[in-house]
Amino acid sequence: MGGTVKLAVIPGDGIGPEVVGEALKVLGAVTAGGDTVFEQTPFSLGAARYLETGDVLTDGDLDAIKEHDAILLGAVGGVPGDPRLAGANIERGLLLKLRFELDHYVNLRPSVLHPGVVSPLANPGEVDFIVVREGTEGPYVGNGGAIRVGTPAEVANEVSVNTAYGVERVVRYAFAAANARPRKKLTLVHKTNVLVFAGSLWKRTVDAVASEYSDVTVDYLHVDAATIFLVTDPARFDVIVTDNLFGDILTDLAGAISGGIGLAASGNINPDGRFPSMFEPVHGSAPDIAGKGIADPTAAILSVALLLDHLGLAEASAKVSRAVAADIAERGGATRTTSEVGDAIAARIGA
């Protein structure tokens, strides 16, 4: 597959630009001399842009981004507690707005404990699963409100919205993903005994789609029990499908047990291809270590592997994953700078 891929690049804040730099270095190495040309457009978005212009994400930004085939994002968010950011919710106004406007209904988060990586678990076993987190519904829809704010009679509500349309499409994606993996196992995580309406919709949808995938083994866990298994027997998981909020919680925990969110990549995917999908490390902007050249770019580089795979460049994707795995295996305890890690991985690809 050849041609030109129009890539929107959002380096963002803090360590974002540093890790994106290395991710692009690796992208350059793996596509060098190939048929596919990546044409990059940088977008200045995030806390820094907000502080400069007062804009979080304008309609113009959004329209321009939509003209692209895919997005690579570093991390967005300013220094916690910065009074100048008090009015802005960069996460909601930028990150979540992109996920919603670009209909990223699959938030794909693989968890692999690579050989050589230290887990906080004493006996992690083989950790190799993916979380398919719904990305456009649940309590993330912004459907809350409050009355009598600041008085003793205040009531603040948040509404989790779940639709057959939204649940079915992400469940179908998860079944297809499970069916394509050797173990072919799907675990629905929810809280059906308490969130009975949403839970019932999720459960019935999984049961219905399951009938089309006779090779896929299906089980169910309440979200509280799922956190227990993630620390006592993570090897039991293959594909997890869950709602937006439970997915947020489980993937941070999953990242932690597989060596830290410094290694966790994610894809915000619009499988229909109507809008560009967005690839980003799970970690944040980490202002405390920004500008020092010490951030670990591995998660950003693994996000490039997800991006390549999404674009159908399976071979290039596998090259990046293998180079990262090889680098991780030989890392040991050595401290390297951000660019040393990027250089090492890019060199392996070139070799």
Added chain:
Amino acid sequence: MGGTVKLAVIPGDGIGPEVVGEALKVLGAVTAGGDTVFEQTPFSLGAARYLETGDVLTDGDLDAIKEHDAILLGAVGGVPGDPRLAGANIERGLLLKLRFELDHYVNLRPSVLHPGVVSPLANPGEVDFIVVREGTEGPYVGNGGAIRVGTPAEVANEVSVNTAYGVERVVRYAFAAANARPRKKLTLVHKTNVLVFAGSLWKRTVDAVASEYSDVTVDYLHVDAATIFLVTDPARFDVIVTDNLFGDILTDLAGAISGGIGLAASGNINPDGRFPSMFEPVHGSAPDIAGKGIADPTAAILSVALLLDHLGLAEASAKVSRAVAADIAERGGATRTTSEVGDAIAARIGA
């Protein structure tokens, strides 16, 4: 303090009656010859009762329970997937109904990694914290609904309700608890960047009450980040205050890292004393091992320690806790029956 304590006992289903039997054995040992007499009333509630009578919790049951000073509950819930229970949601209709009707706005869940207990974490450090989980609001209120059920146009909503009244009282309890502990540290866990209305209410309430507790150090974590710290640095926690759903998730994870929910006790507390508080192990009815006499009654026995403390019987409570800690320390890998564990702990108290 002398007198009579009217104790409602709900053994429940599965291993519930077995572990409650040992808990009562220990209660008997620690109160033997003392000033306080425990007058017990057994209540037959749970899946077994439902299958027999069709009732989950009648108004009569509820009125009778309210006549008591405290409740000891084993575990409720039938065999998962039992078709005869398909229509009944025992958790909602019994456990949650009791918590709501008896205004158990504090769900208190201590996590202690006792010497001698194996944690799934490689380097757990000193684990000794309590989670103060709100018990009467959040997405647990049963305020959901669905339209067009079973059609492609289905919408299923769940509403999280949070009030200044409800948040303030549990936050006050948490501050008082933190203030009474040596480290005096309180961590609010929420998801303020996404659940902005509920999050803002929780955050403002904590900030306001903090001004009355100058000795208490306060910090904040998003729920996703909190799960990371629970596996990478649980020693950082002293008192966590959080909403009903986040508390449900975090306390199962907390139980797992401190040696399993077989050791985790909880109190559903109405601090006003208007209604009886209810003490229960965090684990469920575990039908798979029921009737074999092999369930670990430790969590139920530790729930008795919480119950005694709640009733102002601090010395008796400490005796139970110490006996449990000593038993755990000497347990090693030996397999003991349910009653052997109860006997051993009761014997230590008598000695």
